[in-house]
Amino acid sequence: xxxxxxxxxxxxxxxxxxxxxxxxxxxxxxxxxxxxxxxxxxxxxxxxxxxxxxxxxxxxxxxxxxxxxxxxxxxxxxxxxxxxxxxxxxxxxxxxxxxxxxxxxxxxxxxxxxxxxxxxxxxxxxxxxxxxxxxxxxxxxxxxxxxxxxxxxxxxxxxxxxxxxxxxxxxxxxxxxxxxxxxxxxxxxxxxxxxxxxxxxxxxxxxxxxxxxxxxxxxxxxxxxxxxxxxxxxxxxxxxxxxxxxxxxxxxxxxxxxxxxxxxxxxxxxxxxxxxxxxxxxx
Amino acid sequence: xxxxxxxxxxxxxxxxxxxxxxxxxxxxxxxxxxxxxxxxxxxxxxxxxxxxxxxxxxxxxxxxxxxxxxxxxxxxxxxxxxxxxxxxxxxxxxxxxxxxxxxxxxxxxxxxxxxxxxxxxxxxxxxxxxxxxxxxxxxxxxxxxxxxxxxxxxxxxxxxxxxxxxxxxxxxxxxxxxxxxxxxxxxxxxxxxxxxxxxxxxxxxxxxxxxxxxxxxxxxxxxxxxxxxxxxxxxxxxxxxxxxxxxxxxxxxxxxxxxxxxxxxxxxxxxxxxxxxxxxxxx
DNA sequence: ATCACTTACGGGTGACGTAAAAATC
DNA sequence: GATTTTTACGTCACCCGTAAGTGAT
Numbered sequence: 001x002x003x004x005x006x007x008x009x010x011x012x013x014x015x016x017x018x019x020x021x022x023x024x025x026x027x028x029x030x031x032x033x034x035x036x037x038x039x040x041x042x043x044x045x046x047x048x049x050x051x052x053x054x055x056x057x058x059x060x061x062x063x064x065x066x067x068x069x070x071x072x073x074x075x076x077x078x079x080x081x082x083x084x085x086x087x088x089x090x091x092x093x094x095x096x097x098x099x100x101x102x103x104x105x106x107x108x109x110x111x112x113x114x115x116x117x118x119x120x121x122x123x124x125x126x127x128x129x130x131x132x133x134x135x136x137x138x139x140x141x142x143x144x145x146x147x148x149x150x151x152x153x154x155x156x157x158x159x160x161x162x163x164x165x166x167x168x169x170x171x172x173x174x175x176x177x178x179x180x181x182x183x184x185x186x187x188x189x190x191x192x193x194x195x196x197x198x199x200x201x202x203x204x205x206x207x208x209x210x211x212x213x214x215x216x217x218x219x220x221x222x223x224x225x226x227x228x229x230x231x232x233x234x235x236x237x238x239x240x241x242x243x244x245x246x247x248x249x250x251x252x253x254x255x256x257x258x259x260x261x262x263x264x265x266x267x268x269x270x271x272x273x274x275x276x277x278x279x280x281x282x283x
Numbered sequence: 284x285x286x287x288x289x290x291x292x293x294x295x296x297x298x299x300x301x302x303x304x305x306x307x308x309x310x311x312x313x314x315x316x317x318x319x320x321x322x323x324x325x326x327x328x329x330x331x332x333x334x335x336x337x338x339x340x341x342x343x344x345x346x347x348x349x350x351x352x353x354x355x356x357x358x359x360x361x362x363x364x365x366x367x368x369x370x371x372x373x374x375x376x377x378x379x380x381x382x383x384x385x386x387x388x389x390x391x392x393x394x395x396x397x398x399x400x401x402x403x404x405x406x407x408x409x410x411x412x413x414x415x416x417x418x419x420x421x422x423x424x425x426x427x428x429x430x431x432x433x434x435x436x437x438x439x440x441x442x443x444x445x446x447x448x449x450x451x452x453x454x455x456x457x458x459x460x461x462x463x464x465x466x467x468x469x470x471x472x473x474x475x476x477x478x479x480x481x482x483x484x485x486x487x488x489x490x491x492x493x494x495x496x497x498x499x500x501x502x503x504x505x506x507x508x509x510x511x512x513x514x515x516x517x518x519x520x521x522x523x524x525x526x527x528x529x530x531x532x533x534x535x536x537x538x539x540x541x542x543x544x545x546x547x548x549x550x551x552x553x554x555x556x557x558x559x560x561x562x563x564x565x566x
Numbered sequence: 567a568t569c570a571c572t573t574a575c576g577g578g579t580g581a582c583g584t585a586a587a588a589a590t591c
Numbered sequence: 592g593a594t595t596t597t598t599a600c601g602t603c604a605c606c607c608g609t610a611a612g613t614g615a616t
Binding site: 020051053056 | 569570573
């Protein structure tokens, strides 16, 4: 069998053209490379070089061998990557989602079910999520509708209802509910990490300006300092409570209520059985 | 980079199930294997085994790694085979043909043009030859008609005219030529290595029996010992001369004259330029 | 003289074997 | 007891570097 170092050295010779250049690239001395190439020729039982007195060139055999070697080394790198990725994926639970809402509640549940795995969450577009799930980048993804795809298992994981949060002296403050169009044109504060909601509200309220805040902290600060309306959902209300200085007005449009669904590869469904059973009990 | 011996050992462990069994298969001691697998885990930065006190099992990482390793080792074997095959093909000139006639004259020419290559000839059917040329099994093939295939370069390499050879007291002995049907029904001696001619004469003379002889030597012997008619061609006549005890009657049917064509891969055409130029001068 | 390669010789890493211990059956 | 894995230690192979030599530019 051919040792890996011989393949690497052969590739370097192909890339560099001469033994001395290759030896430099490899941080080796020329004599060492010479011996390696001779050994390789011995092992293969084939001449790999056209030898002049002080010049060697890869011949046809040598070029083929070097191409093969390059391919093998790539495969070896690929093996390392794949094994490491598999190991990582067994230690972490990567969940991709289009909207952060449902994970606020579900994340602690996931942690308690899989205490020895670290939960990693990412906010992405649906296309990225589906591709990522297929490629093993995520173990699960959360979307706001079902998929036809046979490759994925799908379980419902709750809904999220959007609210306007307005000062008590706002014209809508007394109403229990309203529509997007009722507020269309008014400026609203909004966090930047809201995933899918961003698109929903921009489409439903094309006349409004949305003052994006970097992170929840900045948003909370400007909420205290201003009287601008902003958004909440039933999930954020359950998690953080209501702001007593504001009124909460539910948005009655269909688009203001998202249904969420959790997907994994169908072959992984049994791995996460406990999780999906917990979802079933809950929703 | 991962040394090849580690991949081999990992594969053996996958195949054998236990370290001790694998060590036996590899003609190694168990401690050595243990260290190798530990080193491999180190290199990958990943655990490959579920370890009990006196038992190890490949885990999911290990199984994936072993599968990859097996694949890489296969590729390495493949590399060795391919390089050796290329080397062989550069030292030999394999010519496949449907009929041995033209090579009787052309083989010495080929040898003199390529003195450092050994000329290997094979008799096969057209389908085998075309496939073999495509796969690199032959550098050239000789067929009895042109091909449409764009992948091949084609050069004419002469004709071969078939004769009946009959005793002087045969009813056709005085004629300069005759047809297949004139002899249809008579038994004839025939060598078994005549390639395409075999089919030609059987189709043209369905009533005749052909007494196949294994090799030219056996045929020559039985020719001397019997008065049965047999076949010759202009090429065999030029090569071996005429048998003075027999009369030679040319066969006038179109099928009794073959036109031969020499093919190589179009990309190899320049390699064999000298050869094709010699053919052009000759025919 | 410089460059490119080869041959010859010595050194150090590391892969292997032997020996022994620990743990399970 | 036998079997399997692991640890400890010594040995030898072999891969590399240094030095020297050859031939070409």
